Amino acid sequence: MTKITLDESEIPRRWYNVVPDLPSPPPPPLHPGTLAPVGPEDLAPLFPMELIRQEVTGESYVAIPDDVIDVYRLWRPTPLYRAHRLEKALNTPARIYYKYEGVSPAGSHKPNTAVPQAYYNAAEGTKRLTTETGAGQWGSALAFACAQYGLGCEVWMVRASYDQKPHRRTLMETWGAVVHASPSRATNAGAKVLAGYPDSPGSLGIAISEAVEAAAGGADTRYALGSVLNHVLMHQTVIGEEALKQFAAADERPPDLIVGCTGGGSNFAGLFLPFLREKLADRANPVIRAVEPAACPSFTRGRYAYDFGDTAGLTPLLKMHTLGHDFIPDPVHAGGLRYHGMSPLLSHMYELGLFEAVAKQQRECFGAAVTFARAEGILPAPEPSHAIAAVIEEAKRCAESGEQKVLLTALCGHGHFDMSAYERYLSGEMEDFELPQDRIDTAVAGLPQVG
Numbered sequence: 001m002t003k004i005t006l007d008e009s010e011i012p013r014r015w016y017n018v019v020p021d022l023p024s025p026p027p028p029p030l031h032p033g034t035l036a037p038v039g040p041e042d043l044a045p046l047f048p049m050e051l052i053r054q055e056v057t058g059e060s061y062v063a064i065p066d067d068v069i070d071v072y073r074l075w076r077p078t079p080l081y082r083a084h085r086l087e088k089a090l091n092t093p094a095r096i097y098y099k100y101e102g103v104s105p106a107g108s109h110k111p112n113t114a115v116p117q118a119y120y121n122a123a124e125g126t127k128r129l130t131t132e133t134g135a136g137q138w139g140s141a142l143a144f145a146c147a148q149y150g151l152g153c154e155v156w157m158v159r160a161s162y163d164q165k166p167h168r169r170t171l172m173e174t175w176g177a178v179v180h181a182s183p184s185r186a187t188n189a190g191a192k193v194l195a196g197y198p199d200s201p202g203s204l205g206i207a208i209s210e211a212v213e214a215a216a217g218g219a220d221t222r223y224a225l226g227s228v229l230n231h232v233l234m235h236q237t238v239i240g241e242e243a244l245k246q247f248a249a250a251d252e253r254p255p256d257l258i259v260g261c262t263g264g265g266s267n268f269a270g271l272f273l274p275f276l277r278e279k280l281a282d283r284a285n286p287v288i289r290a291v292e293p294a295a296c297p298s299f300t301r302g303r304y305a306y307d308f309g310d311t312a313g314l315t316p317l318l319k320m321h322t323l324g325h326d327f328i329p330d331p332v333h334a335g336g337l338r339y340h341g342m343s344p345l346l347s348h349m350y351e352l353g354l355f356e357a358v359a360k361q362q363r364e365c366f367g368a369a370v371t372f373a374r375a376e377g378i379l380p381a382p383e384p385s386h387a388i389a390a391v392i393e394e395a396k397r398c399a400e401s402g403e404q405k406v407l408l409t410a411l412c413g414h415g416h417f418d419m420s421a422y423e424r425y426l427s428g429e430m431e432d433f434e435l436p437q438d439r440i441d442t443a444v445a446g447l448p449q450v451g
């Protein structure tokens with residue numbers, strides 16, 4: 001079988017929360033002034049109560065509202081593919097599977113959380129959501145979700161992506177969103193960056209500051225984050241829950257290796273957390289591997305410390321692997337992976353040794369994406385090309401050793417809006433970026449003092 005599909009009736013009815021299954025919970029977010037753990041009242045100006053509850057819940061599962069499932073029906077369940085043609089091209093005995101999230105309206109996994117976030121906001125009376133977007137994928141997803149529930153949507157899009165991907169902006173506008181290039185003059189945080197650095201390519205950290213500032217200024221406006229937070233990772237577990245059912249339907253044994261790309265960690269977590277539950281219950285034993293860009297290596301070269309989630313220091317302090325909130329990554333084409341920090345939940349799990357991480361340069365990743373596209377047909381987004389590069393590397397190892405490993409990855413988005421990146425790769429103009437240690441040292445020197 002090439003495409004393992006499920007019936008609409010098999011859309012998961014609940015999201016999985018890994019926290020109760022861990023030996024210890026992740027350290028809490030802290031208020032930057034008092035350094036005390038933040039309470040619901042600190043978060044209430046930004047998020048609806050139900051999402052704040054989900055952020056700290058000790059329950060193993062949260063029921064998915066019927067109204068959210070109704071919207072999920074537009075594209076879920078997503079297909080699991082067996083990559084027969086890629087296996088053949090690599091002449092590998094490995095069996096490669098990919099869970100394809102590019103079939104969603106926005107073209108990535110991001111609507112899995114955008115839809116419930118918009119739903120809970122609309123249910124609690126929010127009229128307008130603000131957000132940031134790197135690659136434009138998250139902004140598109142939220143614009144789509146807001147259109148479903150009649151909410152206004154305002155998006156700060158990182159300048160580097162705004163210039164590289166004008167059609168992502170048009171997609172967001174088609175769904176009714178207002179889009180700013182970030183840094184912008186519409187907020188104090190953006191204007192301050194532009195004053196010191198008029199040509200700033202922007203970063204997710206700056207764009208988050210702008211969106212948070214804009215949300216804090218309006219009574220019926222709230223903010224939505226596309227990754228990093230516990231409730232976002234939990235919403236994405238529909239990916240792994242479906243994949244588990246699809247492995248059973250294909251009569252395949254559990255994967256030996258699960259690979260995902262990591263920006264803030266949500267697609268990776270969404271794929272592997274349900275498999276980790278099986279591993280912790282001794283029903284599977286996969287190696288689990290995160291892949292990040294060498295230009296923004298928070299897991300592999302960042303420090304595990306409390307830091308702000310944004311550049312201006314408007315968010316609570318999060319304990320995470322961070323390159324420092326002042327760090328501006330080089331403008332690699334995987335815009336969704338250009339974030340200085342990492343999910344606090346995943347950071348904690350990385351410290352517990354529950355998975356490993358590697359970093360890759362973008363030319364290797366685009367080379368892998370082209371190999372993949374020529375074999376499988378689907379054009380990957382630049383972000384999952386990192387995971388594909390790691391899968392191809394493992395499949396080639398299997399070709400040498402003769403091991404028949406089962407490999408699983410999330411193809412978390414298509415690259416139809418990333419043609420200028422492919423053009424640069426194909427014409428030989430794409431460059432890798434070596435990240436000198438002193439840039440990391442300078443940025444982590446600005447970490448807030450905690451304890």
Ligand SMILES: Cc1ncc(COP(=O)(O)O)c(C=O)c1O
Nearest residue numbers: 137227263264265266267336413
């Ligand atoms: C297609 C795609 N993949 C991955 C990511 C990275 O985010 P995360 O690590 O939360 O999945 C993004 C973020 O914008 C994205 O657009």
